[in-house]
Amino acid sequence: MEKKYSSILILGSGPAGYTAAIYGARSSRKTTVISGPLLGGQLTQTSEIENYPGFPEKITGIELMDRMREQAENMGAEIVEDTAVSVDFKKNEVVLDGGDIYNYDVLIIATGAMSKWLGLPNEENLKGMGVSVCATCDGFFYRNKIVVVVGGGNSAVEEALYLANLAQKVYLVHRRDKLKAEVELQKRLLEHPKIETKWNKVSIAYEGNQTTGVTGLTVEDIISHKQETIACDGVFIAIGHKPNTELFVQQLDLDESGLIKPMQTGTALTRYDNVFVAGDVQELTCCQAITAAAGGCRAAMTALTYLDKKQ
Numbered sequence: 001m002e003k004k005y006s007s008i009l010i011l012g013s014g015p016a017g018y019t020a021a022i023y024g025a026r027s028s029r030k031t032t033v034i035s036g037p038l039l040g041g042q043l044t045q046t047s048e049i050e051n052y053p054g055f056p057e058k059i060t061g062i063e064l065m066d067r068m069r070e071q072a073e074n075m076g077a078e079i080v081e082d083t084a085v086s087v088d089f090k091k092n093e094v095v096l097d098g099g100d101i102y103n104y105d106v107l108i109i110a111t112g113a114m115s116k117w118l119g120l121p122n123e124e125n126l127k128g129m130g131v132s133v134c135a136t137c138d139g140f141f142y143r144n145k146i147v148v149v150v151g152g153g154n155s156a157v158e159e160a161l162y163l164a165n166l167a168q169k170v171y172l173v174h175r176r177d178k179l180k181a182e183v184e185l186q187k188r189l190l191e192h193p194k195i196e197t198k199w200n201k202v203s204i205a206y207e208g209n210q211t212t213g214v215t216g217l218t219v220e221d222i223i224s225h226k227q228e229t230i231a232c233d234g235v236f237i238a239i240g241h242k243p244n245t246e247l248f249v250q251q252l253d254l255d256e257s258g259l260i261k262p263m264q265t266g267t268a269l270t271r272y273d274n275v276f277v278a279g280d281v282q283e284l285t286c287c288q289a290i291t292a293a294a295g296g297c298r299a300a301m302t303a304l305t306y307l308d309k310k311q
């Protein structure tokens with residue numbers, strides 16, 4: 001265990017965290033990013049990104065996050081691969097899983113969000129045995145196999161399209177009769193010869209066990225209540241995200257879905273005047289790399305103004 005100090009301490013290494021680090025370190029103040037459990041954040045689990053400005057040839061999520069990290073490091077930020085396990089806002093202190101304790105002048109919370117799971121009975125047992133939330137991580141194992149994607153938003157459609165490049169057949173199971181994904185993505189999905197949609201179906205059970213892995217997904221039609229089992233080798237869940245805010249419960253203002261509520265809409269301000277918030281941890285409706293990066297910039301600039309005033 002070591003006591004450490006960083007004037008600007010940033011929790012999270014997604015686009016919000018790295019952007020805050022670029023702005024923070026550029027001010028020549030000691031700036032440290034605590035990566036969290038997934039270095040580079042959720043974008044490292046997406047496939048190609050075609051809507052981040054400046055990359056007309058598309059870029060993979062991993063490469064985009066590597067480049068952001070490199071840019072932050074070039075500016076002088078330190079990236080620590082560890083996870084915060086407690087925060088004491090009154091003592092300006094963060095304890096890391098590895099045992100180190102950081103004191104800070106300002107804290108920027110950019111801990112992001114993580115994928116939701118269906119919560120079906122044998123889900124825990126079948127994670128890594130056919131049930132996944134990451135097509136780019138696990139899709140490789142389903143070459144020429146049959147997979148199901150559950151969900152109706154951009155993530156589900158992107159996962160289905162990605163998997164259709166590898167798998168023999170992809171079913172998209174959605175609990176409604178229309179998707180909420182962007183029109184262009186919907187068009188690509190609906191026209192894809194390997195993808196079949198299953199509308200108005202709720203998932204009720206995974207078939208299979210730890211020996212066989214997943215062998216199917218049983219779904220129920222919400223209108224006819226008829227059940228059917230879709231035989232498959234894998235099930236990919238893409239039903240949205242929940243913010244990583246467990247550390248802040250009862251310390252910061254959270255809304256009913258767990259998002260940190262800024263003191264004023266459109267700002268990075270929290271109830272502590274040296275604590276700022278950015279990215280998916282405070283806003284999941286847009287959930288874009290560019291909006292998270294913009295949030296990181298806003299949080300860092302607000303933090304720097306606070307530090308300048310204090311001097």
Ligand code: NDP
Nearest residue numbers: 151152153154155156175180238239240241284285286287
């Ligand atoms: P969304 O919240 O947009 O969509 C979640 C989908 O999952 C909805 O269709 C929802 O159905 C369904 N769902 C939720 N809970 C359940 C459940 N328990 N069982 C079955 N279905 C369920 O999440 P996404 O992860 O798709 O996207 C999150 C944000 O990220 C969005 O703002 C999206 O635009 C953005 N994003 C953008 C991308 C891009 O620009 N290329 C790529 C990926 C994400 P219902 O409609 O019935 O609630």
